[in-house]
Amino acid sequence: MQLKANVEMILAAAAGIFIAAAWQMNRVDADLYVWLYAAAFLIGGFSKAKEGILSSLEEKKLNVELLMIIAAAGSAAIGYWGEGAILIFIFAVSGALESYTLQKSTKEISSLLSLQPDEAWKRQSDGTYIKTAVSKLSVGDVIQIKPGERIPADGIVTSGKSEVEESAVTGEPVPSLKENGAEVYAGTLNTNGFLIVTVTKELSEFMVSRMAALVREAQTAKPRTQRKIEKFEEHYVNIVLLSSALIAVLPPFLLNWAWEESLYRAMVLLVVASPCALMASTMPPLLSSLSNAARQGILFKNGTAFEKFNEVNVVAFDKTGTLTEGRLIVSDVIPENDWNVNELMGIAAAIESKSSHPLADAIVKWSSEKNCILNIKPEEFKDEPGLGIEAEMLGKKWRIGSAEWTGVLLNKKAQGLEEEGKTLIFIAADGVLAGMIALEDVIRNESVFAIQSLHKNHVHTVMVTGDSHRAAERIALKAGVDEVKARCMPHDKVKVVLQYKEKNGKVAMVGDGINDAPALAAAYIGIAMGKGRDIAIEAADAVLMNNDLNRLSNMMDLSKRMKKIVRQNIIFSMAVIIMLIIANAFDALSLPLGVIGHEGSTILVILNGLRLLRG
Known part of the structure; x- marks a missing residue:
């Protein structure tokens, strides 16, 4: 893509050099200057002529590229070589600028893909590691990443500890600590420790591969405004060609014009009425916006989704993993019957260390941070799914879990914590309540803002x-959410989205889990968290790669800016075309001025769209 933009700009510059040389030679050699102009035609117009011809043959309709080539050739045919060459030159420059815009929209992704290593240190059956092509890695393979190396595949850390710089994927400049159980992504940098990673995805499913696929999909999917303009172009080009033909042929018979004057006015009309600026009104702003969004960590799957984003008037959030971190932490420890906090949590952590339940992880982590861990192993450990665990320790039979499992009655403290929406774990020793542990989900730092x-x-x-x-009300109160819909199954979330749609609500759904996928697909715009489930990402229209909810307002503002600039471009390009056509009708416009006015407006429209690369 970058090569194409560079080649087009070089060819346009070469055409400009030939035009400048022709201007000089016009005073010296009348024959040579024509050849120089012809060279400018060939060099500057080849790319657009080829594009226009192939597109016309494929779609079986005329297009604006062919219109400009016909106008340039017609100008030369009636002796206006310079004007035709300038038309080709400026048209080539505008085409190179469009290619540059498209190249900029993929630059971040291209640079990310280039960071992914081609080889990985794969563990063999004898425990040794050998270099293996990343393309030959399979799910379940174990790889080693040394300090200073880039991670070659998406996977889960099974051993080791290191800080990983993930800015290429998440946009976050601060390295993230990775240890046992943490997820890592291909293309990110392992900074200071050894990591052993189990590969969890095939090459095509790596985060960087999915990001690249999303960008390619967005580039090829045209927004609504562009589709309308192209539909208008189909009829407009035919009208311009017919009008030019009539002006070239009828005035000599009806108005006694000279044939030269009639052909001249027809060529001017062909040039100034071509909708080049109008056709460039939408895609450069869109591609610039998509590039800007990708740089900020949001990937849109198509231009239509981004174009519609400024219309959103309702945003529905999933709670767990979206507004919150999706992990529970210990918030309260309430010992009972002469037990103290350290004793209670030490015993709970020793027993819970045998469990793989997320609540157990939270209890063990809290006890470890508070130095409450006991070096005593529980005996006769038993795990009852959905209820709790049982073990013998310090001469007592312990049960940890629900009130039903432990056989205790809810007291006022327990009822108060439940009213706050917290999750309660009861601890009983020989059937007597020893204490309670309250856990709560952690709201994301950025959710409130x-x-x-x-x-x-x-x-x-x-x-x-x-x-x-x-629980929902507690998080909603902290985050400042307007409305809460709790106890929602996946189909209930879809109903909520559809209810707002019926009220003329343009709903953006933000979620991360499998249960969010139906609502993401049903929403006006679905937005998935980048570290969410694959099915949620597939169902969504956009992906928050760094999980930063603050980007939602940024993208809304950017979408509004794009809409404003597209509107400016359309009004400006149409106004220029109308003014030039009127000037030509009153014989007040020369071909050189028509070329400059028409192609100058095209370049201005493209440059106006490029402003969206900033901010």
Whole structure:
């Protein structure tokens, strides 16, 4: 893509040099200057002529590229070589600028793909590691990443500890600590430790591969405005050609014009009425915006989704993993019957260390951070799914889990914690309550600010979650969400989205899990968290690669800016075309001025779209 943009710019520059040489030779050699102009035609117009001819043959219709080539050739045919050459030159420059815009929109992804190593250190059956092509890695393979090396594949850390610089994928400049159980991505940099990683995805499913696929899909999918303009172009080009032909033929018979004058006015009309600027009104702004969005960590699958984003007036959030971190932490420890906090949590952690349940991880982590871990192993460990665990320790039979499992009654403290929406774990020793542990989900740091920013844009916010009403209300209150829909199954989330649609709501759904996929697909725009489930990412229209909810308002503002610039471009390009046509009708426009006015407006429209690369 970059090569194409460079070649087109070089050819345009070469055409300009031949034009300048022809101007000089016009005073010296009348024959040579024509050949120099012809060279400018050939060099500057080849790329666009080829594109126009192939496109016309494929789609069986005329297009604006052919219109400009016909106008340039017609100008030369009636002796206006210089004007035709300038038309070709400026048309070539505008084409090179469009290619540059497209190249910029893929630059970040191309640079990311280039970071992915071609080889990996793969573990063999005898425990040794040998270099293997990344393309030959399979799910389940074990690889080693040394300090300073880039991670070659998506996977899970099974051994080792290191900080990994993930800015290429997430946009976050601060390295992330990776240890046992952490997810790592191909193309990111292992900074200071050895990591042993189990590959979890095939090459085509690596995060960087999916990002590249999303960008390619977005580039090829045209937004609604562009599709309307192209539909208009189909009829408009034919009208311009017919009008030019009539002006070339009829005035000599009806108005006694000289044939030379009639042909001249027809060529001017062919040049100034061509909708080049109008055709360039949408795609350069869109591609610039998509590039800007990708740089900020949001990938849109198609231009239509980005174009519609400024229309959103309702944003529905999943709770767990979207507004919250999706991990529970210990918030309260309430010992009972003469037990103290350290004793209670030490015993709980020793028993829970045998469990793989997420609640157990939270308890063990808290106890480790508070130095409450006991060097005593529980005996006769038993895990009852959905209820809790049982073990013998310190001469007592311990049960940890629900109130039903432990056989205790809820007291006022427990009822108060439940009303706050917290998850309660009861601990009983020989059937007597020893204490309670309350856990809560952690709200994302950026959630509150993200909600506030959406409210400033007059966007209604709603949280849809499968969690209890109390737990949902607690998170909603902290985040500042306008409305809560709790106890929602996947089909209930779809119903919520459809209910808002019926009220003329343009709903953006933000989620990360399998249960969010139906609602993401049903929404006006579906937005998946980048570290969410694959099915959610597939169902969504856009992906928040760094999980930063603050980017939602940024993208809404960027979409509004794009809409404003597209509107400016369309109004400006149409106004220029109308003014030039009127000037030509009153015999007040020369071909050189028509060329400059027409092609100059095209370049201005493209440059106006390129402004969206900033900010």
